[in-house]
Amino acid sequence: MGRQGQRSGASAVHHQRQYSENLLDASSNGRWLQSAGLQHLHSSNTSLPPLQEYGYCGGQGSRVHRNAPWSFNGGSEFLTEPSTPPDTSQPSSWRKNREDPESPSGFSPGLLDLHSFDTELLSETSVPRLYDSPSLCQAVPGKSTDDFEPFLANNKQTDRIRGVPDNNLLRSFVADKEKASNVAKIKVVVRKRPLNKKELAKNEEDIITIEPRSSFLTVHETKLKVDLTEYLEKHEFVFDAVLSEEVSNDEVYRETVEPIVPIIFQRTKATCFAYGQTGSGKTYTMKPLPLKASQDILRLMHHTYRTQGFQLFVSFFEIYGGKLFDLLNDRKKLCMREDGKQQVCIVGLQEYKVSDVETIKDLIEKGNATRSTGTTGANEESSRSHAILQLAIKRSAVGSESKPPRVVGKLSFIDLAGSERGADTTDNDKQTRIEGAEINKSLLALKECIRALDNDQGHIPFRGSKLTEVLRDSFVGNSRTVMISCISPNSGSCEHTLNTLRYADRVKSLSKGNNSKKDTLASTLNLRGSTTLPLSSVLPPRPTYEDDIGDSWPEQSDGEEIDGSIEFEEPEKSLSKKNGRIEAYNISNLEDKARKVNGQTKLKVPTKFDSKSTHSDDDLNALLKEEEDLVNAHRRQVEETMDIVKEEMNLLVEADQPGNPLDDYISRLNAILSQKAAGIVQLQTRLAHFQRRLKEHNVLVSSSGY
Numbered sequence: 001m002g003r004q005g006q007r008s009g010a011s012a013v014h015h016q017r018q019y020s021e022n023l024l025d026a027s028s029n030g031r032w033l034q035s036a037g038l039q040h041l042h043s044s045n046t047s048l049p050p051l052q053e054y055g056y057c058g059g060q061g062s063r064v065h066r067n068a069p070w071s072f073n074g075g076s077e078f079l080t081e082p083s084t085p086p087d088t089s090q091p092s093s094w095r096k097n098r099e100d101p102e103s104p105s106g107f108s109p110g111l112l113d114l115h116s117f118d119t120e121l122l123s124e125t126s127v128p129r130l131y132d133s134p135s136l137c138q139a140v141p142g143k144s145t146d147d148f149e150p151f152l153a154n155n156k157q158t159d160r161i162r163g164v165p166d167n168n169l170l171r172s173f174v175a176d177k178e179k180a181s182n183v184a185k186i187k188v189v190v191r192k193r194p195l196n197k198k199e200l201a202k203n204e205e206d207i208i209t210i211e212p213r214s215s216f217l218t219v220h221e222t223k224l225k226v227d228l229t230e231y232l233e234k235h236e237f238v239f240d241a242v243l244s245e246e247v248s249n250d251e252v253y254r255e256t257v258e259p260i261v262p263i264i265f266q267r268t269k270a271t272c273f274a275y276g277q278t279g280s281g282k283t284y285t286m287k288p289l290p291l292k293a294s295q296d297i298l299r300l301m302h303h304t305y306r307t308q309g310f311q312l313f314v315s316f317f318e319i320y321g322g323k324l325f326d327l328l329n330d331r332k333k334l335c336m337r338e339d340g341k342q343q344v345c346i347v348g349l350q351e352y353k354v355s356d357v358e359t360i361k362d363l364i365e366k367g368n369a370t371r372s373t374g375t376t377g378a379n380e381e382s383s384r385s386h387a388i389l390q391l392a393i394k395r396s397a398v399g400s401e402s403k404p405p406r407v408v409g410k411l412s413f414i415d416l417a418g419s420e421r422g423a424d425t426t427d428n429d430k431q432t433r434i435e436g437a438e439i440n441k442s443l444l445a446l447k448e449c450i451r452a453l454d455n456d457q458g459h460i461p462f463r464g465s466k467l468t469e470v471l472r473d474s475f476v477g478n479s480r481t482v483m484i485s486c487i488s489p490n491s492g493s494c495e496h497t498l499n500t501l502r503y504a505d506r507v508k509s510l511s512k513g514n515n516s517k518k519d520t521l522a523s524t525l526n527l528r529g530s531t532t533l534p535l536s537s538v539l540p541p542r543p544t545y546e547d548d549i550g551d552s553w554p555e556q557s558d559g560e561e562i563d564g565s566i567e568f569e570e571p572e573k574s575l576s577k578k579n580g581r582i583e584a585y586n587i588s589n590l591e592d593k594a595r596k597v598n599g600q601t602k603l604k605v606p607t608k609f610d611s612k613s614t615h616s617d618d619d620l621n622a623l624l625k626e627e628e629d630l631v632n633a634h635r636r637q638v639e640e641t642m643d644i645v646k647e648e649m650n651l652l653v654e655a656d657q658p659g660n661p662l663d664d665y666i667s668r669l670n671a672i673l674s675q676k677a678a679g680i681v682q683l684q685t686r687l688a689h690f691q692r693r694l695k696e697h698n699v700l701v702s703s704s705g706y
Ligand SMILES: Nc1ncnc2c1ncn2[C@@H]1O[C@H](COP(=O)(O)OP(=O)(O)OP(=O)(O)O)[C@@H](O)[C@H]1O
Pocket: 095, 096, 097, 098, 099, 104, 110, 192, 193, 194, 196, 245, 276, 277, 278, 279, 280, 281, 282, 283, 284, 285, 376, 379, 381, 382, 383, 384, 416, 417, 418, 419, 486
């Protein structure tokens, strides 16, 4: 029985009801399933078992996994086993090994999923329903953008044969499009684990109550008044879904990953990850997901898309101490590079082409056995690295079958290392504490990326950590993310739990996109680099500050007369600089053009001399504007960094004892701050320089009589 019931009469001093803006109704399950075309699964009376419960039959229809075959749609191609029923009858107490039969022994250690979707691509393509019958799926296959035209043509033909009018096909196509575009960019799900033996032995209370099948969750925090009497503070939260300790891993999969599996065939990158305190159940939650997803992917590949030539590749690596190691290749050290298109490549990473679930299972187990683990105060077998398992769908272009296949979509599962506060690490050794600091840093960076992603910001701060750098291509475009926040129910974890829930809530509540426009320019000008479109490919490069620092201004063409005034074309110079600068200047170039179109910079200067002089002036104005933008961008960076540092400091402050090994880390953060501050001073000096020059030019222009 939940604590809420027991304490309903207690004074609720503080209410913290936090609503996720994506909440549409009391049952987010329905919404998500609906958005993925799986709404029929939401009903408890559904006649179809969940997808992951089908034994997968290989491409030839010859493979059967597990016993208890179940015939689907009258066909022999699908066989399944009975589903794991939701364990709703059990009391809310610790039940070791009560979970679905695959875990923990049947699957390798857990993985956190970060799934992202590309709605642009989705909107162009049909998203098949996982439960479509094979014949239906074949008749209406989803296709990637490349195949869009033939896809429609093929389906028209098929539907004619089946006697379905063409407009029905189109209608369902449009419906699928709508569903796909309705998928939220970020889905935040909370999972509560049961009390464990240790907690029960200590008579710890379960302080989390969850309304059955709802998205509401309450944390009952015990607090002390000044007179030392206890009182309860209630913190209420609402998320896209809240999963109680009764919920099985099968249900977690259905709620989180299953709806997004079909979309990765539509050139979508999806990422799913679990976040939470050490020992809160991240690994337990993530463990079965990749295998279940692989099962579904293979089913789609071998049935729905069997003629499409899709291939599935698996890779598995970890990030430990800021370095990458291949978990499927004896922990070989890997390095990460960016190619010309700013795509992150992990050089040397082994990718395995797979076509059956057993092979994937073996690979996952192998990788997990190789993973770095350690012991923390809260978890004896704590994940000390971020493990990233990627399922990539690839395909060779038509006519280029001999060439390596190209990635169509990707599903990344990330089993994050446990987040912990400094206080948890006091009984740990130096190594563990340094690991903890590194882990916290990457988790903060991850949060920043998710926020930027959901706000449609032009700049995603993926360089904040190795983790986010590696995930860069999952953050760009209209990607989608599923975050599973894992929480421990015991009173001793209350503060952690509240932190986790606030983190989750922040990720969700910042999804308003209010500041996207405002942020885009500043972000694009970010000196650290950004994921913005390569504007240099669209616009001619402009001279950089360094190139223009001399007094000789390049010759420019005469302006074109419009409405009696002279409108000058932007000079097209070919001085190229580093990406950041070129992008910055190009942005200004765009802005200048926009201003000119609005007539704001039209100057009535009839003579050649005046024209040139004014043009110089105009350039100077443009440069000045650029410098201002740079300073603003830089200032923004510093503010962001300060936010991160402040949060980090808060995390570390409790561990701040004499000789603390984390002191180094704090100094490093301070050094970053000073560096940023120095950068601002430098830019301000440059700005002042330009302002002086502008003034001189103004004097020159006015003294010439105009
Ligand atoms: N929902 C659950 N039902 C039953 N047991 C669970 C559940 N969640 C977690 N556990 C158990 O709790 C223990 C800790 O879980 P787990 O290792 O998944 O935590 P974690 O968050 O991954 O920790 P770390 O971050 O330190 O790696 C494990 O023994 C696991 O089996």
